[in-house]
Amino acid sequence: MNNVSHIPSYLSAEHLGPWETYLVQIDRVEPHLAAELRPLAPILTRPKRALIVNVPIRLDNGEIAHFEGYRVQHNLARGPGKGGIRYHPDVTLAEVMALSAWMTVKNAVVNVPFGGAKGGIRVDPKVLSMPELERLTRRYASEINILLGQDKDIPAPDINTNEQVMAWIMDTFSMNEGKTAMGVVTGKPVSLGGSLGRKDATGRGVFVATVEAARRMSLDIAGARVAVQGFGNVGEAAARLFADAGAKVVALQDGSGSIRNPGGLDVRAAKAWRQHNGSLIGAPGSEPIAPEAFWGIDADVMVAAAMENQITAANAGLIRARLLTEGANGPTTPEADLILQDNGVTVIPDVLANAGGVTVSYFEWVQDISAFFWTEDEINARLDRIMREAFAAVWDAATAKGVPLRTAAFVLGCERVLQAHAQRGLYP
Ligand code: GLU
Numbered sequence: 131m132n133n134v135s136h137i138p139s140y141l142s143a144e145h146l147g148p149w150e151t152y153l154v155q156i157d158r159v160e161p162h163l164a165a166e167l168r169p170l171a172p173i174l175t176r177p178k179r180a181l182i183v184n185v186p187i188r189l190d191n192g193e194i195a196h197f198e199g200y201r202v203q204h205n206l207a208r209g210p211g212k213g214g215i216r217y218h219p220d221v222t223l224a225e226v227m228a229l230s231a232w233m234t235v236k237n238a239v240v241n242v243p244f245g246g247a248k249g250g251i252r253v254d255p256k257v258l259s260m261p262e263l264e265r266l267t268r269r270y271a272s273e274i275n276i277l278l279g280q281d282k283d284i285p286a287p288d289i290n291t292n293e294q295v296m297a298w299i300m301d302t303f304s305m306n307e308g309k310t311a312m313g314v315v316t317g318k319p320v321s322l323g324g325s326l327g328r329k330d331a332t333g334r335g336v337f338v339a340t341v342e343a344a345r346r347m348s349l350d351i352a353g354a355r356v357a358v359q360g361f362g363n364v365g366e367a368a369a370r371l372f373a374d375a376g377a378k379v380v381a382l383q384d385g386s387g388s389i390r391n392p393g394g395l396d397v398r399a400a401k402a403w404r405q406h407n408g409s410l411i412g413a414p415g416s417e418p419i420a421p422e423a424f425w426g427i428d429a430d431v432m433v434a435a436a437m438e439n440q441i442t443a444a445n446a447g448l449i450r451a452r453l454l455t456e457g458a459n460g461p462t463t464p465e466a467d468l469i470l471q472d473n474g475v476t477v478i479p480d481v482l483a484n485a486g487g488v489t490v491s492y493f494e495w496v497q498d499i500s501a502f503f504w505t506e507d508e509i510n511a512r513l514d515r516i517m518r519e520a521f522a523a524v525w526d527a528a529t530a531k532g533v534p535l536r537t538a539a540f541v542l543g544c545e546r547v548l549q550a551h552a553q554r555g556l557y558p
């Protein structure tokens with residue numbers, strides 16, 4: 131890559147979008163790659179292919195609405211594309227490109243035989259009725275159909291998509307194929323070939339990775355103070371597992387508000403409260419705090435399980451915790467990363483910390499293909515083992531090279547991907 135930065139010069143460090151953040155991460159990692167693989171590194175700085183689709187749907191009132199959707203296959207060197215589908219008003223091609231690239235690295239870090247892909251539609255699904263959401267999903271699935279298949283590209287849930295959305299995608303693909311194709315998507319309902327343990331898998335992986343780091347840092351999780359940003363599929367499960375392990379969940383933050391209790395919040399009660407009241411504010415035994423006070427909270431562990439770009443140069447310096455676990459994809463900007471490093475905060479990067487979800491997606495895919503289903507205990511035990519092994523590999527490499535965990539994880543993942551390219555050779 132001739133030591134030239136891949137960041138367009140018109141972008142200042144303060145205004146990096148997710149794709150530029152990813153490119154900075156690749157820039158930082160490149161000098162640490164094995165010399166013989168370095169010439170191949172530019173492969174990582176561009177998606178293999180990207181599809182932009184128009185998704186028109188008939189609304190319940192008879193009008194037609196148009197949405198823009200994407201499916202990006204960042205890299206397929208190690209196997210079929212794998213990665214979730216996001217429905218969110220902020221979805222852009224650049225964001226989906228970044229998310230697909232992080233999937234490439236993540237899948238290689240935990241060594242599941244997948245490439246990286248991601249999809250999304252720029253839509254606020256909360257304003258759509260269920261029938262509208264179904265029509266949106268089925269039309270989108272049809273538009274990206276040319277990319278999909280159990281041996282080509284396998285979607286999964288991401289922000290604002292769930293088991294039902296995956297069932298519609300599986301059905302749409304299957305209807306067009308003329309047969310039931312369970313392995314085309316993961317995160318399905320268990321009754322349709324979904325896997326036990328998939329729902330909590332990302333949060334569980336976040337928990338296991340944090341426990342592994344804490345142990346090496348002589349931090350006892352029982353009694354540790356944990357603050358969790360994001361109370362969706364990932365944050366809620368992680369918070370619950372921390373509480374069950376004897377940690378004190380001292381603060382929670384989501385789009386509805388921020389709450390704290392230095393003595394420890396009741397995570398299940400907070401979930402039930404939010405379900406009934408639509409907000410975390412007022413949850414039993416909690417006091418509200420200003421959203422900007424969240425990152426400075428007195429805690430040993432912070433978990434970022436919301437969205438990209440949450441920890442920036444503006445707030446990274448507030449963090450007093452020893453450990454920051456990235457449950458979300460891309461929550462820390464490259465500038466914030468350097469601040470955290472200077473302040474001695476250990477960051478468990480997204481491509482390692484949140485890989486539990488795709489790991490159990492891999493189990494789901496294997497179970498679908500073999501039509502043989504495992505028990506939840508088996509799944510959790512295998513997930514824990516893969517997370518612990520991946521964590522140890524990254525931790526040991528970081529220690530040996532004297533680099534942050536993010537760099538070590540990227541080196542491990544990128545080298546596996548580039549090694550696959552090297553072994554496959556250049557076509558033609
Ligand atoms: N959307 C999840 C992620 O970002 C899971 C992807 C998958 O299971 O394919 O890792």
